Amino acid sequence: MKKKVLSVLLTVAMTATLLAGCGSTAAAPAAEPAAEPAADAAADSGSADTEEAAPAADEKADDAAAADAGSGEVQEITFMVWDDLEASEDLITKGYKDSIDRFNKDFEGKYHCTPITTNLEEYYDKLNALVAAGETPDVFIASPGANLNDYAMTGVAAKLDDYLNDGWKSDFTSDAVFAGGTYGDEGGDGPGIYAIPLNIAAACVFYNTEMFEDAGAEVPKTYSELLDACKKLQDKGYTPITISAGTAWCLSMVAGYLCDRNGLNLQDIKDHKTDWMDEKVIKAGKQIQELSQYFQKTAAGDDNDVATAAFYNGEAAILIQGSWAIGQINGSCAEGFADKVGVFAFPAVDGSSADPNRVIAKSDSLCVSATSQYPDAAVQLVKYFVDDTAQKYTAEVGGKIPVTNVQYDASVAPPELKYVMDVFKNASSTFGFYNESLADTEAGSTFDNCFVEIFKGEDPATALQPIEDYYEMNVWE
């Protein structure tokens, strides 16, 4: 009998420890962050203090504060971004951290935001995993394109029109800034705005003015002038262009520009009026091969950071990159380098009738989870990313184009921003990154890979076969 009792006890103990081992890890992270601010709130005696504690918070804070202040419970929300808020040197990321800190300070005892940080490469994987697990972050960052479309159509991201029409929308420079965040023709909560843009970056050509002067190169207006300039730079012993084919989208951004300058219309491909074997695409491929003789020798292996570093370390004369690179360059370059940097728009292709003033633009946008427990807190957090302090920072420190009508001091802003603004103002229209504008993420990735193969020397018509096949099988059905 004793043995029986003992064996039952042992089994129960074993099962219990096993189950406890599984259970505790899942519960802990959710419980901990919530516990701390709750304790803070308890110490903070009552609702009256909550509002007094935030004198710095302007009227935005006040109207949101009224609703649940009496409950005394802190509304905990999460925010997910593609960088490490604590460790990053990127100035834009530092601005995000500042916005969250201000939010947490102004709403202490009422709202609290915990950031979930990850890196860019794994961002969407992790976000999708959280979405699938029903733990969508309350606020998350996204690039307009195939991914965001999915979030809008499947009811992951909330429609934000009601909040915007409440007077918020007039803060923004124009309705056009929302173009990238408008989705939902056949799903979600119907057509509307699902993402709030935080900034605009335009893809431009950055160049080292000192090297250009030394080599006697002129700022090119056309593709053939660009080749001339590269030739002069190379003859003078400089590496003309630094680019990353290891990070495929960097190369495919240039490919996108070339396709567009050659007159390709992506909508025509989508509608199957033409295909990827179009001579305009093939020509773009040949141009990439032509340009590649001026790339740094390790372009195939260098990742984006290494390629960008080669520019701000003065190893190469030209960097074709989005204007977000300003934040990266100024966060890491040597003193005085920023004054040597010039910016010009991607040159036109000789003999092409395509509009040479189109610019690739991209905005980081914030979405609010449709299943958020505290949508008001989440929207309030988003407002802190587009308020005057944040937008001033975006322009003056981060060097990105702000999305609101904020007055910023152009003399403090990085000198490159002015040039980018000039390019942006002269733009006749904008278009997205090719890899984010295609049918879906797989199509975008296939496009990237095709151009990496072309860059490595494969015949354009052969190298473009995979994207042609992909469209044949999945898009043009």
Next chain:
Amino acid sequence: MDKLMRNKKAIILFIAPALILFTGVLFIPVCKAVYYSLCNYKINYQPKFIGIKNYVMLFTKDKTMAIALRNSIFFMIFSIVTQLICGLILAALLTNIKKGRNFFKNVYYLPCVLSSAALGLLWMFVFMPRLGINQMLASLGFFGGDCTLGPQWLFNTEGYIILPIWVISFVALWQYVGQSMMLYMAQISGISTDVYEASYIDGCSKKQSFFYITLPLIKPMVATAMSLNAIGSLKFFDLIYNMIPEGFLSHKADVIATHLYTQAFKFSKLGYGSAIGVVLLVLCLIMTVLINKFVKTESYDM
């Protein structure tokens, strides 16, 4: 004890925790994966049953799958052969040296206990175009002193089995050879010294005793180590993921596990990813059965 073994309730009680865990975390998910592999299942959407379409696609139209299969099978053969040879040599050497056996055992086993993610990064730097090996060779006067002209260890995509796959195979060998060595050493130290003494009296040389006594007696462990190697190299993922940039060199450096990852998590095609997972599972099962069938394991009384 006998009484306990006859008691059905006790048996059930003792088996229950393992059974529940196995069913919960392994059996049910595997069954679900098999079901999803027959569905068109995009993340955030509802799964839609489509029969064996995913498999048809996988084996007839998916060029990446063909490359991934080729690379994975190469990995498997390479690691089975090299780990068997190197592991055995190391084990034989270490059991025969008198001083420093434990020290070297630890040295060879050390990479095994380190995180593959960290090792992947470390080796990536070693094989980077501007750092590591190329820089070292350049400073010794190779490539005319310019490290950027050296071989692109991790980015060259020429040849049937591309250079990066060879490089990573060697890194994997370096990382896991300690494990095979330990398995063989454990088995070798289990062989009674009487057998060796008898052989020496009969005039056997050290070399002969290795081939006629050690090898046959550790055969069961060879089968085990081979199965472990085969399964390990088929589901190989972490080093490739960490050493090769996103896109896996236009999928030329893909193996089955990275293809699964890309399809399921990058492109959100969970159904298709499940199908690749099922193929991987079947391959692992086939390999284990094959190895156990062909490496005959007779146990001797030692």
